[in-house]
Amino acid sequence: MSNINVYKFGGVAVGSAEAIRAAVEHVxxxxxxxxVVVSAANGVTDLLLDAAQAALRGDRDASGSRxxxxxxxxxxxxxxxxxxxxxxxxxxxxxxxxxxxxxxxADSVAVLxxxxxxxxxxxxxxxxRLLARIFTEVLEEHGVAAEYIDAPDVIVTExxxxxxxxxxxxxxxxxxxxxxxxxxxGRVAIMPGYLGSGPDGEVVTLGRGGSDFSAAILARSVHARxxxxxxxxxxxxxxxxxxxxSARLLSELHYREAGELAFYGAKVLHPRTMIPLVDxxxxxxxxxxxxEHASGTRIADxxxxxxxxxxxxxxxxxxxLISIEGSGMxxxxxxxxxxxxxxxxxxxxxxxxxxxSSEASICFVLPDxxxxxxxxxxxxxxxxxxKAKLIxxxxxxxxxxxxxxVGLGMRVVPASRRAxxxxxxxxx
Amino acid sequence: MNVVAIAQGSSExxxxxxxxxxxxxxxxxxxxxxxxxxxxxxxxxxxxxxxKLTLLGFGQIGRELAAQLIAQExxxxxxxxxxxxxxxxxDRSGIKIEEHGFTxxxxxxxAKQKASGARLFDRDSPLTLEQLRxxxxxxxxxxxxxxxxxxxxxxxxTAPLLQEALENGFHIVCANKKPLAVAQxxxxxxxxxxxxxxLALRYEATAGAGLPVLDTLAKLQESGDRVEEIQxxxxxxxxxxxxxxxxxxxxxxxxxDAWKLGYTEPDPRDDLSGTDVARKALILARTLGRRxxxxxIALESLYTRExxxxxxxxxxxxLKTLDDAFAEKIARAKRDGKVLxxxxxxxxxxxxxxxxxxxxxxxxxxLHGTDNTVxxxxxxxxxxxxxxxxPGAGAAVTxxxxxxxIVAITMHERRKSAR
Numbered sequence: 001m002s003n004i005n006v007y008k009f010g011g012v013a014v015g016s017a018e019a020i021r022a023a024v025e026h027v028x029x030x031x032x033x034x035x036v037v038v039s040a041a042n043g044v045t046d047l048l049l050d051a052a053q054a055a056l057r058g059d060r061d062a063s064g065s066r067x068x069x070x071x072x073x074x075x076x077x078x079x080x081x082x083x084x085x086x087x088x089x090x091x092x093x094x095x096x097x098x099x100x101x102x103x104x105x106a107d108s109v110a111v112l113x114x115x116x117x118x119x120x121x122x123x124x125x126x127x128x129r130l131l132a133r134i135f136t137e138v139l140e141e142h143g144v145a146a147e148y149i150d151a152p153d154v155i156v157t158e159x160x161x162x163x164x165x166x167x168x169x170x171x172x173x174x175x176x177x178x179x180x181x182x183x184x185x186g187r188v189a190i191m192p193g194y195l196g197s198g199p200d201g202e203v204v205t206l207g208r209g210g211s212d213f214s215a216a217i218l219a220r221s222v223h224a225r226x227x228x229x230x231x232x233x234x235x236x237x238x239x240x241x242x243x244x245x246s247a248r249l250l251s252e253l254h255y256r257e258a259g260e261l262a263f264y265g266a267k268v269l270h271p272r273t274m275i276p277l278v279d280x281x282x283x284x285x286x287x288x289x290x291x292e293h294a295s296g297t298r299i300a301d302x303x304x305x306x307x308x309x310x311x312x313x314x315x316x317x318x319x320x321l322i323s324i325e326g327s328g329m330x331x332x333x334x335x336x337x338x339x340x341x342x343x344x345x346x347x348x349x350x351x352x353x354x355x356x357s358s359e360a361s362i363c364f365v366l367p368d369x370x371x372x373x374x375x376x377x378x379x380x381x382x383x384x385x386x387k388a389k390l391i392x393x394x395x396x397x398x399x400x401x402x403x404x405x406v407g408l409g410m411r412v413v414p415a416s417r418r419a420x421x422x423x424x425x426x427x428x
Numbered sequence: 429m430n431v432v433a434i435a436q437g438s439s440e441x442x443x444x445x446x447x448x449x450x451x452x453x454x455x456x457x458x459x460x461x462x463x464x465x466x467x468x469x470x471x472x473x474x475x476x477x478x479x480k481l482t483l484l485g486f487g488q489i490g491r492e493l494a495a496q497l498i499a500q501e502x503x504x505x506x507x508x509x510x511x512x513x514x515x516x517x518x519d520r521s522g523i524k525i526e527e528h529g530f531t532x533x534x535x536x537x538x539a540k541q542k543a544s545g546a547r548l549f550d551r552d553s554p555l556t557l558e559q560l561r562x563x564x565x566x567x568x569x570x571x572x573x574x575x576x577x578x579x580x581x582x583x584x585x586t587a588p589l590l591q592e593a594l595e596n597g598f599h600i601v602c603a604n605k606k607p608l609a610v611a612q613x614x615x616x617x618x619x620x621x622x623x624x625x626x627l628a629l630r631y632e633a634t635a636g637a638g639l640p641v642l643d644t645l646a647k648l649q650e651s652g653d654r655v656e657e658i659q660x661x662x663x664x665x666x667x668x669x670x671x672x673x674x675x676x677x678x679x680x681x682x683x684x685d686a687w688k689l690g691y692t693e694p695d696p697r698d699d700l701s702g703t704d705v706a707r708k709a710l711i712l713a714r715t716l717g718r719r720x721x722x723x724x725i726a727l728e729s730l731y732t733r734e735x736x737x738x739x740x741x742x743x744x745x746x747l748k749t750l751d752d753a754f755a756e757k758i759a760r761a762k763r764d765g766k767v768l769x770x771x772x773x774x775x776x777x778x779x780x781x782x783x784x785x786x787x788x789x790x791x792x793x794x795l796h797g798t799d800n801t802v803x804x805x806x807x808x809x810x811x812x813x814x815x816x817x818x819p820g821a822g823a824a825v826t827x828x829x830x831x832x833x834i835v836a837i838t839m840h841e842r843r844k845s846a847r
Contacts, residue, residue, distance in 0.1 A: 003566065003567075025625075028595075029569070029597045033566075238460065238466075239460050240456075243456045244456050244460045247465070248465060248466060248467075250468065292597075308468055310463040311468070312465070317449055318449070319446070319449075352433070352446065353435060354434065363433055365433075399448060399450065400446050400449055401451070401452035402444055402445070402446050403445045403446075404442050404443070404445075405442060405445070405463075406441060406442045407441070408441060
């Protein structure tokens with residue numbers, strides 16, 4: 001383990017001059033043994049995606065106005081944060097170049113009426129890159145030596161089962177070559193989040209929650225002592241406070257608990273974030289960037305179940321429950337297998353499966369908007385069985401919510417005492 | 429409410445329940461209640477009530493502070509709802525860090541080790557302050573702990589180190605006078621850094637050891653009172669000597685007694701020169717908003733240059749030449765109903781530190797032995813001054829002053845984070 005901390009600032013945490021000042025303050029305290037991952041200012045990524053869509057529609061006015069908004073937003077940040085004239089000029093030149101390139105890309109998309117993933121990623125990447133540049137200069141202006149490092153030089157992805165996945169070994173090699181020397185020379189390394197390079201060396205984006213993932217990959221690559229994600233929330237909660245007003249902040253969670261929560265829709269963390277950290281046992285902190293003294297949530301390997309077997313609840317709404325029922329399924333092998341094959345061929349992924357031990361029915365949950373398509377796929381797959389009345393029907397019940405009850409301690413506490421009784425939910 | 433389906437993963441990490449969308453919120457609330465998740469906070473969440481201390485210096489005061497922290501732990505937790513942990517110890521032999529806080533047993537063991545004369549760490553030669561600062565930079569500043577407090581219990585020139593600690597987000601509690609008696613500009617920089625970063629820099633123990641002198645001044649100022657003059661006897665050692673003179677002892681004998689009893693610094697000149705008292709006077713004056721240097725204080729030493737000697741025994745012997753002069757002074761004072769005291773007087777214009785003949789019946793004159801007293805005259809307390817008297821030094825009271833500062837910071841920050 002090195003003594004490097006990796007800090008990541010999310011969109012809101014770098015969304016205004018005031019927020020950036022707070023972020024710089026966090027970094028200054030940890031400097032110089034810190035590497036920083038910076039998101040785009042909040043709303044900027046959507047703005048850029050909007051511009052791409054507008055260009056695809058051929059609406060050049062709309063894509064042009066997005067480019068103007070992009071420029072204005074960053075001009076404002078630079079004006080508010082940078083006093084040094086040379087620094088300001090440098091950043092404005094970068095901004096001009098970025099906006100010019102954005103217009104050119106949008107124009108060519110508008111001409112071709114085709115938006116390739118590459119073109120879209122190239123368009124979107126400027127949000128993080130520009131903000132990381134600004135962040136670097138603001139640090140320097142506050143007397144903290146800092147150096148920008150471009151994410152595609154460090155985060156390298158490769159194609160795996162159809163999607164891109166970072167090659168951890170190469171990332172680590174790159175970090176050793178490019179990031180560690182910066183930190184060892186007493187400077188803070190600043191890297192844009194959400195970006196990496198693809199198999200052909202092109203710029204790619206890492207998908208939803210991508211900047212958190214970038215921070216985790218970087219932390220793994222420099223053998224960091226900890227990763228801290230600075231967000232606009234205090235940390236992970238026992239439940240969404242919008243649904244449960246008495247929800248509490250969780251001070252500690254095991255990686256696996258956090259992973260489950262993230263998977264089941266707790267939006268604070270993306271489930272992938274933990275993956276690069278787990279085997280290296282690098283603890284992850286989620287903290288509120290605006291509350292200097294709040295400790296936030298610590299997610300690590302050494303967290304014990306504690307006195308609460310259940311730690312958190314989360315809900316995924318707008319789901320549908322699909323059930324296949326019929327006496328003909330009893331004792332007939334392969335029904336479940338065929339059902340899931342049919343679904344996966346139709347492009348659906350299910351989130352929960354439940355089968356009665358009588359085997360007379362099998363049900364599973366997937367997003368509501370996929371239900372009709374999934375039912376059609378299943379009806380087709382079981383056409384013969386339905387004709388022979390072996391399967392009565394394939395039914396979709398929509399407007400279902402999934403509630404996940406998560407806690408490491410459920411493993412060790414006997415079910416009679418602590419497993420959730422459906423009755424307790426029914427009583428309410 | 430109707431549960432549509434239920435499933436448990438083989439990892440047993442989660443149980444998933446499908447309910448109708450309309451029931452989702454009620455189901456969440458019911459389960460939250462069932463598992464008493466609204467009570468999860470007191471178990472693990474320490475945000476807002478925990479302070480982590482780095483003790484700089486682990487001598488007699490440091491060890492006594494550790495003992496008081498251990499003894500008070502329950503009281504602090506139950507009565508005030510705060511948790512104070514020692515997470516780092518640093519002295520000239522190195523730094524020891526325990527991120528989750530030293531256990532009482534570990535602290536006691538280290539204290540015993542240190543008291544027996546051993547060092548905290550194996551090191552042939554002591555670290556310089558600069559080396560210690562580098563070590564702190566590498567190991568301490570970047571600890572991800574919230575609300576760290578650096579407690580300076582040394583008697584070194586630590587101002588640069590404190591400056592760096594502030595820049596790294598540490599609150600400071602100081603029992604060491606030297607970093608606050610630095611040049612005015614350097615002092616300003618410390619105060620300004622603390623102010624800019626919303627950090628506390630408290631130093632109650634420097635002025636009155638265990639006596640609440642600064643606290644009293646702060647309260648007067650907060651309520652709009654204006655302090656006109658402070659006079660005080662701030663040295664237990666010199667108090668002892670003055671009382672002995674009053675009881676008829678010769679000056680040199682009184683000093684020898686104090687030296688032998690360990691009331692003085694190893695080199696008694698450190699006390700007799702009055703520099704230590706002058707530093708206290710300077711700190712008090714600066715606290716009142718005055719801007720001045722140590723050299724601006726009119727300082728009267730208790731010995732003359734002729735008797736100076738580096739060897740303490742010889743020095744004390746030489747003091748005999750001053751005995752007659754002191755005896756005469758005492759006698760003269762007595763005729764006027766007065767006694768001699770070593771007094772710091774922080775007036776509107778001048779600051780004077782030296783021997784004064786004061787009325788025997790005055791607050792200063794009534795003082796006995798090693799006790800300290802501070803007499804504050806303000807706009808409100810003009811005819812009848814505010815007096816704070818009590819033991820001014822000693823192993824138990826100085827750490828108590830330090831502990832008060834630590835508790836004050838923790839409580840203040842807790843209120844801040846609760847907002």
